[in-house]
Amino acid sequence: MTEFTKTEKNSLKRLPKRGHYDRATIYRILDEALICHVGFVEREQPYVIPINFARIEDRIVLHGAKASRLLKHIEAGYPVCVEVTVVDGLVLARSVFHHSINYRSVVLFGKGRPVEGEQEKLSALKAITEHLIPGRWQEARLPNRKELNATRVVSIKIDEASAKVRVGPPLDEQEDYTLPVWAGVLPLQEQALSPIRDELLPKNVPVPEYISQYSRTRE
Amino acid sequence: MTEFTKTEKNSLKRLPKRGHYDRATIYRILDEALICHVGFVEREQPYVIPINFARIEDRIVLHGAKASRLLKHIEAGYPVCVEVTVVDGLVLARSVFHHSINYRSVVLFGKGRPVEGEQEKLSALKAITEHLIPGRWQEARLPNRKELNATRVVSIKIDEASAKVRVGPPLDEQEDYTLPVWAGVLPLQEQALSPIRDELLPKNVPVPEYISQYSRTRE
Numbered sequence: 001m002t003e004f005t006k007t008e009k010n011s012l013k014r015l016p017k018r019g020h021y022d023r024a025t026i027y028r029i030l031d032e033a034l035i036c037h038v039g040f041v042e043r044e045q046p047y048v049i050p051i052n053f054a055r056i057e058d059r060i061v062l063h064g065a066k067a068s069r070l071l072k073h074i075e076a077g078y079p080v081c082v083e084v085t086v087v088d089g090l091v092l093a094r095s096v097f098h099h100s101i102n103y104r105s106v107v108l109f110g111k112g113r114p115v116e117g118e119q120e121k122l123s124a125l126k127a128i129t130e131h132l133i134p135g136r137w138q139e140a141r142l143p144n145r146k147e148l149n150a151t152r153v154v155s156i157k158i159d160e161a162s163a164k165v166r167v168g169p170p171l172d173e174q175e176d177y178t179l180p181v182w183a184g185v186l187p188l189q190e191q192a193l194s195p196i197r198d199e200l201l202p203k204n205v206p207v208p209e210y211i212s213q214y215s216r217t218r219e
Numbered sequence: 220m221t222e223f224t225k226t227e228k229n230s231l232k233r234l235p236k237r238g239h240y241d242r243a244t245i246y247r248i249l250d251e252a253l254i255c256h257v258g259f260v261e262r263e264q265p266y267v268i269p270i271n272f273a274r275i276e277d278r279i280v281l282h283g284a285k286a287s288r289l290l291k292h293i294e295a296g297y298p299v300c301v302e303v304t305v306v307d308g309l310v311l312a313r314s315v316f317h318h319s320i321n322y323r324s325v326v327l328f329g330k331g332r333p334v335e336g337e338q339e340k341l342s343a344l345k346a347i348t349e350h351l352i353p354g355r356w357q358e359a360r361l362p363n364r365k366e367l368n369a370t371r372v373v374s375i376k377i378d379e380a381s382a383k384v385r386v387g388p389p390l391d392e393q394e395d396y397t398l399p400v401w402a403g404v405l406p407l408q409e410q411a412l413s414p415i416r417d418e419l420l421p422k423n424v425p426v427p428e429y430i431s432q433y434s435r436t437r438e
Contacts, residue, residue, distance in 0.1 A: 047300050050302060
């Protein structure tokens with residue numbers, strides 16, 4: 001199934017033409033976003049926590065310390081909402097009213113379960129590491145038994161999801177097009193600056209290409 | 220009062236040394252973040268929605284279409300959680316286990332109310348516009364009565380808040396420092412690329428300095 005079903009929960013009410021329900025669009029945005037924002041409820045109080053993540057097929061995996069309150073809550077199976085947003089630019093219209101942001105966001109709903117088998121845990125940690133820095137898993141020292149035991153991993157099956165995307169130039173009121181106000185798009189992009197070597201790193205260890213060429217853009 | 224009180228809701232359980240409760244730190248992060256992630260609960264289901272915003276003193280203001288489900292929910296006074304995160308870099312340790320992200324995040328809790336008076340509404344819209352693009356309010360065509368009426372504005376008093384900040388190099392296990400694995404920090408920054416003029420903009424309108432010099436960094 002290449003489309004998520006539209007439901008009361010995931011349907012866009014406002015500006016439905018910006019909505020996307022196909023897995024290809026949704027998964028591409030999830031794979032590009034650096035971190036996600038996880039929403040959960042405890043005693044009727046909403047919480048939102050930022051955390052890094054990865055997508056494996058139709059699941060989101062998260063990891064953290066054994067004691068993590070967030071992860072314990074998720075693996076208990078309570079409903080969670082995961083949101084990611086990639087900002088692509090600021091949209092400057094002639095009028096304040098028509099200012100906007102070009103962005104790609106995903107909101108998804110699901111329930112979690114613990115990941116406890118050693119192989120499944122390692123696969124999740126590999127996916128999370130490679131989501132952040134493709135190429136890193138092959139080079140860094142892999143987790144040992146003690147580290148694996150100190151790490152909690154949870155998996156959230158994506159039950160419902162939608163993406164929201166805005167692209168393109170500003171749209172102004174007809175009578176505003178004659179105003180001498182600069183209008184257009186200011187593209188924004190998460191960019192890597194020069195890598196900072198750890199002071200304790202021997203000088204003969206070169207910067208790997210996956211660092212010197214790092215980019216979040218995914219095609 | 221320059222510090223938020225530590226409560227069950229806003230206290231950091233894990234890595235408490237990364238926690239900050241002073242308003243100066245919290246407000247600086249809020250002012251730098253481009254968008255926020257608003258968590259709310261409807262029929263026991265958590266939702267997280269990305270939206271642009273501004274801080275005015277100890278309040279968060281949001282705006283959107285009159286019909287916005289999110290804004291109607293917030294102005295009704297249900298508890299909400301607002302989260303922002305600025306990512307500063309990827310932290311590459313010798314071991315997978317000690318990889319991390321340098322970031323500054325804020326999680327805050329409060330309740331909303333509608334903003335309906337014309338002056339207060341305009342102040343909120345000015346703050347939101349200037350949060351996104353400082354200098355823009357003075358230049359763009361300001362909202363007219365019809366646009367104001369089509370816009371819903373809500374204000375959330377910040378009742379509790381905390382910031383979480385990680386800075387600095389990776390910390391590895393003692394025995395891993397001899398490994399020939401590149402380690403350090405890859406700084407990341409939301410950067411502006413070249414502005415794209417709207418095709419319908421007369422050629423004699425120059426790019427304003429607040430666009431050509433745009434930066435998210437706040438001091």
